[in-house]
Amino acid sequence: MNGRSQVALILLAICLGSLFSCTQHSDKKLRIATAANMQFAIQQLTADFTARTGIECELVISSSGKLTAQIKEGAPYDLFVAADMNYPQAIYEAGFAQQKPEVYAYGKLVLWSYNNNSLPLLRMLTDSTINHIAIANPRTAPYGSAAIAVLNTQKLYDSISHKLVFGESISQTNQFITSGAADIGFTALAVVKSTNLKNKGNWAVIDPGLYDPIAQGVVILKRDKKSEKDAQAFYSYLFSAEGQNILKDFGYSVDE
Template identity: 50%
Template sequence: MVKHIQKSIALFFLIVFISGCNKKQDSQITIAVAANMQFAIKEISKVFTEKTGIVCDIIIGSSGKLTAQIKEGAPYDILMSADMKYPENLYNEGFTTNPPKIYAHGKLILWSTTKAINPDIQTLLQPEIKHIAIANPTTAPYGKAAISTLKHQKVYDQIKDKLVYGESIAQTNQFIISGAAQVGFTSASIVHTTQMKNKGSWISIPENTYTPISQGVVIIKKKERSHKTLQFYDFLFSHSSQEILKNFGYIVTQK
């Protein structure tokens, strides 16, 4: 009799535990986010969770690496890329439920946290500038944009040996913040954060020197389509979300 009661109690708690886990999973979505969005997405997901109760598990990385992970079966619900190339690739190969849609346009800047350095393209040619940080142009769209700018300004050949490559914009920012690189190309979003707003100096890179950084989003195809994923997707284009993006230096076209 005692053993029967003990088994019943154990079974009860097991059911409660499993139910709790399932409930937690049901109220959570996983979003793969390009590194340039790491600050803005925190604010967007915070407001979204406050409105809906749905928790966002944020995975940060370069657009190329996140795309590779999705193809390998990573359980992401949404990809927010730093360009349209990777979302279009996933869509064309049947990994998404929808064609990619632009949620924002990124801005490239040249930033330095080193005293006495005034960021400028011509400054990069100076012999005292030993290291210039950019994101890996193979997997990070902002890195690709930086290379385009350097070639457009006809200084790439002179400074290519000074370039140090971050795996993503997040690592590139660390190179600049730590001083490991005296100057670097990055997303304007970093200098709009509370922590970095008044740190160092920066200039916007003319938009006609690089291909527009159109950042796309797609919903990843899964066996069961979650309405919670659709809720976040729709929220991303809401006035609230678009205002947050604008505050972080992105260009948005939605009203």
């Protein structure tokens, strides 16, 4: 093989290596750890974000408490979109976040019955026809702790505690309700307003004065520089007019 051929092969190898490297780099998705109440809203948010920026996203949906534990154990997430401020604040204080969490929206709690034709009301929970009431685990899911606060405020907890069935997150709680495993349950307004579940069963918004405001926070997690740049882009989008309008469509309050 002459010198010119050797140079050509070396250049070809370099070009192929660069192409492979670029392909691998562009295939990397922004990994967003997301609280279960945001399951449907985040899908629309990321679809719009990707359409605008070309940055693809991978979603990991779970309870805020479980996601917090995973992040502290080193899970490779780029952003944490939580269901309250306590969990992302804990992530920040533990040194895993770029900055303090900011509130991106306020969530609302609803009482939802999938098969009952009547409007679900809190006073119905003591009825003998209601055998199981679904609620998210209050230790790891802020919407679950909000539901417990409602039951305590209305002095209902002691009389119905034996009926409660706990989901690991709002997602599992929804499954209890939609499958009929629970007659009624507490979930997020964003869930019943989603395209998937709109007009399914009946629901009523719980008086927000019965529980502390569900201020939902977001933080950018410490990762490599490229990930942090893309994460900052989504973070900015979440607070943009486009992002906030999608959140409002799902029943979140963004103006408090």
